[in-house]
Amino acid sequence: MKKIKLLFILLVISAMPLLSFAQEPPHPPGSGGAAAPGGGQTPVGTAPIGGGLELLLALSLVYGGKKVYTARITKE
Numbered sequence: 001m002k003k004i005k006l007l008f009i010l011l012v013i014s015a016m017p018l019l020s021f022a023q024e025p026p027h028p029p030g031s032g033g034a035a036a037p038g039g040g041q042t043p044v045g046t047a048p049i050g051g052g053l054e055l056l057l058a059l060s061l062v063y064g065g066k067k068v069y070t071a072r073i074t075k076e
Helices: 002-019 051-075
Strands: none
Touching: 002 051
């Protein structure tokens, strides 16, 4: 039962980056006579958020795997 719970928790944690998306950039201003908010400039801040998160999760999984491996080796 513990293995099933652990597997479920790992699956949920690994699926979190796939379910969370960054906010879309605002629409460009219209060509109407009034000045739209933003002044017709290119929107700023449209970089993706999750790039470093996957790397951090992968490195933590590798580090945890190494810790488990060394713990099993010293146990035997």
